[in-house]
Amino acid sequence: MKGICSVCKERKFVRRNRETGRPLCLNCYQTARYRDSSTHEKCFKCGKVKPVITRNRTRQAICQNCYKRDPSRHEKCFKCGKVKLVITRDKTGKTLCQNCYMRQRRAKKY
Numbered sequence: 001m002k003g004i005c006s007v008c009k010e011r012k013f014v015r016r017n018r019e020t021g022r023p024l025c026l027n028c029y030q031t032a033r034y035r036d037s038s039t040h041e042k043c044f045k046c047g048k049v050k051p052v053i054t055r056n057r058t059r060q061a062i063c064q065n066c067y068k069r070d071p072s073r074h075e076k077c078f079k080c081g082k083v084k085l086v087i088t089r090d091k092t093g094k095t096l097c098q099n100c101y102m103r104q105r106r107a108k109k110y
């Protein structure tokens with residue numbers, strides 16, 4: 001539906017926030033989610049309170065920045081052969097970088 005976003009005050013397609021009942025545009029909705037402090041924790045690497053992207057083996061929180069920077073997460077991608085941030089692995093343990101992962105997802109039309 002179209003309406004005035006309660007955050008940026010622009011007339012856009014909005015959806016109602018389930019908790020507050022206020023209309024939010026998609027941009028502000030995503031920002032609000034990102035800012036949602038319930039997903040935030042102190043990053044064990046940089047010490048900043050940020051959205052938790054992942055956790056290490058000892059369940060310590062790691063933010064997106066530190067996750068991307070971690071050299072141990074970089075491996076040769078099975079598809080493109082470049083050393084990149086490994087975003088996922090398939091069942092056989094083959095590494096996939098973000099580019100190849102996205103391309104694969106698009107190809108499968110999820």
Ligand SMILES: [Zn+2]
Nearest residue numbers: 005008025028
């Ligand atoms: Zn907005």
Ligand SMILES: [Zn+2]
Nearest residue numbers: 043046063066
């Ligand atoms: Zn961090």
Ligand SMILES: [Zn+2]
Nearest residue numbers: 077080097100
């Ligand atoms: Zn790749």
